[in-house]
């Protein structure tokens with residue numbers, strides 16, 4: 001598989017020498033000034049290593065500047081907090097091609113007239129790729145420099161971008177470099193981009209002109225890693241996409257769309273989570289209201305960013321367009337070059353009509369079959385309630401295993417605190433594979449007998465237990481967080497895992513404790529169990545659940561409450577059909593496992609009848 005990140009060892013070595021100089025300062029503005037001085041020395045050939053490092057070309061120097069700032073930043077900041085993963089050049093260059101092609105689609109005007117904007121320039125990978133693209137179109141550098149705008153909250157990154165742009169456009173000519181760099185001082189700014197082009201009309205923002213193309217790789221920061229101040233400001237600036245759990249990059253999608261002129265193009269690379277998670281329903285709605293999705297390049301969990309295996313996609317949106325189809329393609333390897341414009345994978349045209357605020361699926365079949373399953377039905381939540389497993393805050397302390405903890409398990413004084421425990425990975429389809437695991441359960445407000453072995457066992461974890469964030473002020477240190485439904489654990493119920501490649505709903509006949517990572521419904525309804533584990537269930541969940549990885553290949557589904565509770569249950573079910581499903585499930589639970597496949601096959605056919613799925617669509621569901 002090709003690696004997209006290539007910095008020569010010579011550049012890395014020199015970068016590490018130069019960052020010693022920059023490191024003496026922690027002020028980003030001073031670091032930015034030093035970076036400029038270093039560039040001038042490099043261009044003048046008196047960087048101090050001219051013997052070993054002769055004649056820098058603009059390209060090498062530009063890469064070197066990027067390497068310096070990346071190394072400084074990776075050392076100075078926590079990547080998770082700043083969300084900075086840097087785009088490989090191969091991808092950035094091709095995103096520029098895609099954006100340009102799409103921009104030309106709806107206009108007769110030349111691409112040379114377009115104004116580009118990267119709201120989070122980082123080391124300048126996109127501005128530099130745009131500059132190279134426009135140089136290839138034979139545009140003069142002095143015009144190019146005014147067409148590329150951008151910003152970054154980090155002054156060192158904004159500075160690196162100005163320097164790199166000026167280097168590439170001046171081709172290393174010192175006089176030209178300084179002229180172009182000075183012009184970049186206006187067009188590449190160090191600021192919080194999200195203050196501009198927000199939803200509340202330019203309250204904080206300086207007046208800015210709308211742009212033709214927005215391109216970039218926005219910062220990925222989960223909402224729980226954002227400071228309370230940042231959250232407060234985002235909530236005020238982008239009220240219609242704020243959900244309390246919205247990831248930072250999603251605000252950049254709204255920002256980018258707002259920055260665009262009519263029929264402008266937005267092309268981002270980012271996690272694909274906004275397409276499916278429940279916390280992103282607002283941004284999905286926002287996108288559909290403001291733009292058409294022109295293309296989605298789904299990179300699944302391939303290593304687009306070095307050492308990152310998240311589900312990533314590149315997408316092109318066109319503002320105010322009214323397209324009815326989008327082009328979708330799923331990658332199973334990273335092409336060595338032109339990954340988007342010479343995409344070697346099949347491109348399918350998917351109707352945009354079926355897309356709404358719930359999870360998007362770009363499989364053409366899903367948009368036509370889901371409405372069939374949902375007609376004349378009510379969501380599961382109309383009949384059943386779903387509960388989460390217990391969150392202990394320290395799994396190791398509360399979990400006990402037979403043989404290892406027999407002394408506690410056999411202790412009479414501890415018996416009242418001990419429940420049999422089913423761990424998520426012990427939940428299979430239909431059945432539990434219980435492996436002698438137990439859970440200490442101390443309802444909030446209850447005090448423990450200090451002579452019990454369970455209490456003495458927990459004492460070994462007292463320090464860690466006492467600092468759990470959800471422990472209330474007056475709680476004993478061993479208390480579990482408040483849980484109003486502990487009683488429900490003692491009864492039979494349907495249990496299932498949060499993360500699984502396919503539905504695994506099982507009947508817990510014994511009444512076990514369920515922990516975080518699994519959910520349960522306090523019912524023993526075998527008909528429901530049959531529907532959930534059927535091929536209709538599998539098709540529905542694959543279409544609607546958030547995924548880890550891409551749905552077309554190695555995905556694991558998230559069976560979160562929001563998705564399972566929407567599972568459609570037909571309102572009118574013939575009593576014979578209901579009884580047939582119940583009988584199949586009973587046999588599956590008690591009978592010969594060798595026959596399970598055959599029984600499931602028969603049950604699936606009854607379930608398809610119950611949902612009144614027409615003949616033509618049955619095979620698609622059965623193959624899900």
Ligand SMILES: C[S@@+](CC[C@H](N)C(=O)[O-])C[C@H]1O[C@@H](n2cnc3c(N)ncnc32)[C@H](O)[C@@H]1O
Nearest residue numbers: 084085086087120121122152153192193217219
């Ligand atoms: C994922 S990195 C991408 C950098 C670069 N575009 C690339 O692809 O290599 C995100 C960048 O966003 C910047 N950033 C984070 N929050 C920002 C904000 N509110 N306004 C502007 N830039 C921001 C970070 O400093 C970082 O450089």
